[in-house]
Amino acid sequence: MTTFDYDVLVLGSGPAGESAALNAMKHGHRVAVIEAQDTVGGACTHQGTIPSKALRHMVRQAIRYNTTPAFRDIGDPRTLTYPRLLSHANEVIARQVDMRSRFYYRNQIRLFFGRGRFVDKHTIEVISEEGQVELLTAASVVIATGSRPYQPENIDFSHPRVYDSDSILKMTNTPGKIIIYGAGVIGCEYASIFSGIGIKIELINSRDRLLEFLDDEISDALSYQLRNTGVMIRHREVYKSVVSSDKGVEVLLESGKRLHADALLWCNGRSGNTQNLGLENIDLETDHRGQLVVDEHYQTRVPGIYAAGDVIGWPSLASAAYDQGRSAAASARGKEHCRFVDDVPTGIYTLPEISSVGQTERELTEAKIPYEVGRAFFKDTARGQISGETVGMLKLLFHPDTLEILGIHCFGAEAAEIIHIGQAIMKQQNGGNTLRYFVTTTFNYPTMAEAYRTAALNGLNRL
Numbered sequence: 001m002t003t004f005d006y007d008v009l010v011l012g013s014g015p016a017g018e019s020a021a022l023n024a025m026k027h028g029h030r031v032a033v034i035e036a037q038d039t040v041g042g043a044c045t046h047q048g049t050i051p052s053k054a055l056r057h058m059v060r061q062a063i064r065y066n067t068t069p070a071f072r073d074i075g076d077p078r079t080l081t082y083p084r085l086l087s088h089a090n091e092v093i094a095r096q097v098d099m100r101s102r103f104y105y106r107n108q109i110r111l112f113f114g115r116g117r118f119v120d121k122h123t124i125e126v127i128s129e130e131g132q133v134e135l136l137t138a139a140s141v142v143i144a145t146g147s148r149p150y151q152p153e154n155i156d157f158s159h160p161r162v163y164d165s166d167s168i169l170k171m172t173n174t175p176g177k178i179i180i181y182g183a184g185v186i187g188c189e190y191a192s193i194f195s196g197i198g199i200k201i202e203l204i205n206s207r208d209r210l211l212e213f214l215d216d217e218i219s220d221a222l223s224y225q226l227r228n229t230g231v232m233i234r235h236r237e238v239y240k241s242v243v244s245s246d247k248g249v250e251v252l253l254e255s256g257k258r259l260h261a262d263a264l265l266w267c268n269g270r271s272g273n274t275q276n277l278g279l280e281n282i283d284l285e286t287d288h289r290g291q292l293v294v295d296e297h298y299q300t301r302v303p304g305i306y307a308a309g310d311v312i313g314w315p316s317l318a319s320a321a322y323d324q325g326r327s328a329a330a331s332a333r334g335k336e337h338c339r340f341v342d343d344v345p346t347g348i349y350t351l352p353e354i355s356s357v358g359q360t361e362r363e364l365t366e367a368k369i370p371y372e373v374g375r376a377f378f379k380d381t382a383r384g385q386i387s388g389e390t391v392g393m394l395k396l397l398f399h400p401d402t403l404e405i406l407g408i409h410c411f412g413a414e415a416a417e418i419i420h421i422g423q424a425i426m427k428q429q430n431g432g433n434t435l436r437y438f439v440t441t442t443f444n445y446p447t448m449a450e451a452y453r454t455a456a457l458n459g460l461n462r463l
Contacts, residue, residue: 009138014042016309016325017144023329054089059196118278147310150269175262182268298328358407374459382446389413
């Protein structure tokens with residue numbers, strides 16, 4: 001019987017890698033984690049979720065201060081610079097790293113810092129930053145190396161005025177105007193953040209509308225709010241070339257338009273971090289985006305090699321990655337059944353934020369499923385009026401005969417928190433998924449959550 005150094009080796013310490021390692025250790029397996037960066041946490045902690053949401057929080061606080069009349073009696077409006085925002089984000093990142101480092105120490109999970117590369121399906125070569133090489137063997141391997149921003153070859157990302165969603169966290173000034181190319185989730189979030197501190201934004205979208213996967217009404221609301229903060233949105237536009245100089249950036253569009261700004265932020269796609277992993281040594285291929293294909297047990301086409309998180313593509317969310325990593329570790333130890341993540345709530349941290357779960361009006365109409373709509377507008381809630389968070393609404397889609405909830409869509413303050421109440425009801429079996437729950441349950445008053453009761457009554461009144 002072959003003896004390995006570890007039962008499970010995990011490549012990457014982001015959400016997927018961390019949860020895979022902890023799950024394996026909790027079930028008595030010998031585990032080690034290989035991390036390419038200097039500290040744990042992955043792109044989620046250092047380049048993605050944590051820093052961008054920390055930036056957003058500070059901007060939101062500044063907006064609330066500057067728009068609340070009572071604070072105007074205290075002093076003049078406050079303007080935040082981008083470097084000042086980054087200092088707060090870096091503080092949060094440091095706390096996250098410290099906390100996550102303790103997870104590994106407390107659970108006696110060995111950490112190796114360096115780049116991992118497959119020698120064969122049971123052996124990983126770890127190359128440290130100093131060039132030292134160490135060979136580690138394991139019965140199973142979980143690939144959780146995450147993703148990176150896609151960079152077209154005809155754009156010079158080494159220029160100090162050209163950024164992607166990783167390098168933007170190293171920008172040392174506050175530009176007067178930024179062109180954001182790509183109006184996906186990341187592009188829309190950064191458009192909110194930068195416009196919130198007074199930077200002029202040109203948001204270029206190659207599609208017909210913003211975030212087409214959202215319910216149309218929510219997408220329209222986002223477009224209105226971004227324009228209301230001064231964001232210039234250009235739909236159905238594709239770049240042709242980018243010219244950078246000491247004076248600024250010029251983006252030439254295929255339509256012939258020439259846009260000028262102080263900086264360019266590229267937010268158009270991501271690629272899986274599978275380069276230089278030595279996948280050719282284990283006969284494992286990726287798709288055109290560098291992502292790995294897995295089965296319902298998160299196993300790749302190579303037995304014993306699993307993958308989870310952004311490196312396998314959709315939904316590319318930290319929330320899903322935690323569950324995927326845990327399931328991958330369960331499969332690696334031989335568990336026959338694991339949860340395959342195929343139903344994830346959307347959480348988009350624009351200003352205001354967006355969250356949804358279930359089907360949209362368009363999807364229901366195309367599927368010829370009858371539905372009715374119940375709405376609650378935050379401007380009509382006592383909590384919204386007290387907090388000043390009056391923009392937004394909660395929208396419930398339900399079957400008119402069974403009252404089964406088919407979709408929940410929320411736009412406004414705390415949307416990503418509010419959505420989980422409805423999500424819990426939608427998950428109920430044997431008739432538990434019903435709109436009547438919200439009219440037969442007493443909600444705290446005043447709260448944002450009571451919007452469910454208002455929306456449910458609004459919907460029932462339509463029947």
